[in-house]
């Protein structure tokens with residue numbers, strides 16, 4: 116159902132890889148709610164060609180390649196997006212994560228620091244680069260909304276999340292810091308949404324993901340939030356209904372973050388005796 120919450124708004128969506136991607140689902144919902152969008156991903160991801168299906172479903176949205184670690188690519192992305200929209204931007208979704216140490220099977224205690232630098236650049240400082248580019252080009256409208264996706268491993272230990280725990284902590288810090296400056300300058304809001312485990316390409320890269328997602332399901336009074344649920348929450352955050360929310364880490368996890376234990380987990384532990 117559409118509520119026209121984003122009627123007339125213009126946004127850039129980073130990170131739609133395939134139909135499972137949270138960014139993919141968010142792009143569809145934003146379009147349904149009346150937004151015009153530009154889609155972007157790393158050139159290597161665009162070569163898969165999947166994103167063209169999404170572009171067609173979003174009213175022939177332009178697809179502009181950008182490696183989020185490259186300031187030149189980001190400048191080109193914002194220039195072309197503003198040209199396409201004929202004006203400035205109202206919302207941005209940063210839905211990007213990549214861990215080289217996880218991908219290459221390196222344990223946290225044996226971290227390769229060069230790979231770690233790249234992980235932090237792609238997964239965390241990229242938000243700074245996106246905001247900095249927008250700032251320098253004055254590319255955002257007043258009260259624009261920027262959302263980045265994160266995970267609770269930034270606050271609590273989930274061992275197999277590896278270096279991404281540090282990456283998400285840094286991402287959340289950039290959100291607060293840049294959120295402060297952009298709020299003062301132009302009432303721009305910057306927030307993170309801390310999402311339940313979700314079956315996507317990035318999500319499934321975490322070791323033991325099946326156990327992980329089932330545990331979270333049992334530990335959440337509402338169950339795990341799906342990618343579709345997350346897309347709905349992003350729409351609300353991009354809308355004018357949340358104009359005074361900024362610099363927050365917003366848990367979107369069915370109550371997992373504040374639950375000590377559930378009956379379902381107690382029963383499972385009792386059976387395990």
Ligand SMILES: NC(=O)c1ccc[n+]([C@@H]2O[C@H](COP(=O)([O-])OP(=O)(O)OC[C@H]3O[C@@H](n4cnc5c(N)ncnc54)[C@H](O)[C@@H]3O)[C@@H](O)[C@H]2O)c1
Pocket residue numbers: 129130131132133135136137138156157160181182183184209210211212213237264265266309310311312313314315316317318319
């Ligand atoms: N899936 C989960 O369980 C889960 C839970 C909480 C938070 N998140 C976060 O949600 C976000 C989206 O992930 P997803 O689960 O939809 O997986 P996904 O694999 O579909 O999306 C990750 C995206 O990052 C893009 N990317 C990687 N390197 C890039 C680069 N250099 N430049 C530009 N783009 C690049 C990929 O191409 C891909 O589109 C990530 O930040 C992830 O950490 C996911």
